[in-house]
Amino acid sequence: MPPSTGLRARVRAELTAEIKDEARRQMAVEGASGISLRAITRALGMASSGIYRYFPSRDDLLTALIVDAYDSLGAAAEEADAGSGQDDFGARWSAVGHAVRDWARSHPHEYALVYGSPVPGYRAPQDTIGPASRVTSVLAGIVNDASRVGALSESPPAPGLAPLPVQAAVEARRLVDAAFPATTEEVVLRSVAAWTQLFGMVSFELFGHLEGVITDPAPVFDRTLLEMGAFVGLPAPRTLPPEMRRDARGSGRIGHGGN
Amino acid sequence: MPPSTGLRARVRAELTAEIKDEARRQMAVEGASGISLRAITRALGMASSGIYRYFPSRDDLLTALIVDAYDSLGAAAEEADAGSGQDDFGARWSAVGHAVRDWARSHPHEYALVYGSPVPGYRAPQDTIGPASRVTSVLAGIVNDASRVGALSESPPAPGLAPLPVQAAVEARRLVDAAFPATTEEVVLRSVAAWTQLFGMVSFELFGHLEGVITDPAPVFDRTLLEMGAFVGLPAPRTLPPEMRRDARGSGRIGHGGN
DNA sequence: TCAATAGATGAGCACCGCTCTTGATTTGGA
């Protein structure tokens, strides 16, 4: 006497997982557009029509993969954040930024699935917005925590810029209320800038737009993370990441380096 | 006696253009993945196999559309830049940024085709790198021009950050030599940050990642453009754009605005 | 004028997502 939905439900969950795994395997080979339901059923030794009992359409499969990808990235970000000193806000920012980039580089097609162009006609089902917000929440949490304990350098007013115009202030206010209760409108707008910068740079790297522009994105990414953290008002990490520390004194400086 | 390649070449060029136009029409309806070679031939009243005499494969058609899109965006950026006061560098930066966003919003699928995930298996043919660099060159030109005439505020060293580590300096040096002869490594790295921020924010807006976060992206985008311009060291535009000017005195300020 | 070339055509191949019907299996309540 198995539980109300017993053996059958379990094998169903297993097959569902196997289908997604096989889909991910295909995606790793030739991208999301290369996922073929028939090929999946072939690989799993089932009839081609059988898969529709688990995913009503190709788009539903993709949506499931998107949710999983968001969750995977969100988990990576949360882990990186938790692995840094709770009150070393610069380190937390850098760690999460690197976690995003690392995850993207090790799951390029899943990153593209989520942060690339919306694949089929249009996709943004309700199921995706929850998991999608995990990374964002981590990032926002860092800034908000820093602000709460007064570690956020009161953002130097942008030189020569007028105070916030109304519309921008309204938007910023909404965000302050929603996720940054301890901060100001100016800070929240800069956080949005840093957020979009982070993903913009990762996307450019993965999608090939840095080709011919930046040969080795790693050090540039690292430095930019720190600069954007400072831009938001976060303190520099207490112990700078290895690359920044070891070479800071310039033992191996090249060419007309430092002017 | 038509020129060595006469009438035949002309009608060929016309048909090629018609094919691309029809493809763009289909793309406008349901995205790049909705482009069907057979549907194109149907719309043009030709045999389905005929199209392969003009584009050897679907990917080649897409590549042609990518090149056109890059050119279209590049032209828009150049025009916006030329339409601003040659020596009002803040205004030029803002104008080009807005041109990029406006172009993206009025050509969403073409933007996705170019800045979204590489569509088929992988794409980055040689033909695309030339046109792709037009926007980038415009942006780089503004910063470099400003620096050349001394209008670039010597970038305040990021608070608490060590000097540039070697690897980053090497990358930056390459860029200085290639496109920013009048600037420093620090400036060039910040320019890369601003560049990726610009496209990151546009992509987030178009791809739906601002949904539920920012209701009206326009004022946020506008403000962020100015802040990122300042981040690079560009002066504020001499005459701020209308939204920033009219409300600058805060007649309609909301909530506990200005900390 | 005429061979070479380029273009247009339609049949056909292998694949796709998806639907429907049919038959077997499992389930949970009477």
Place this chain on the structure above:
DNA sequence: TCCAAATCAAGAGCGGTGCTCATCTATTGA
């Protein structure tokens, strides 16, 4: 324990796709 209801597997089939190929026609340039 039995049995109706629900679930699942399987196969045939529909209309669509990108692409190839042999065939025929029109244009080209010497």
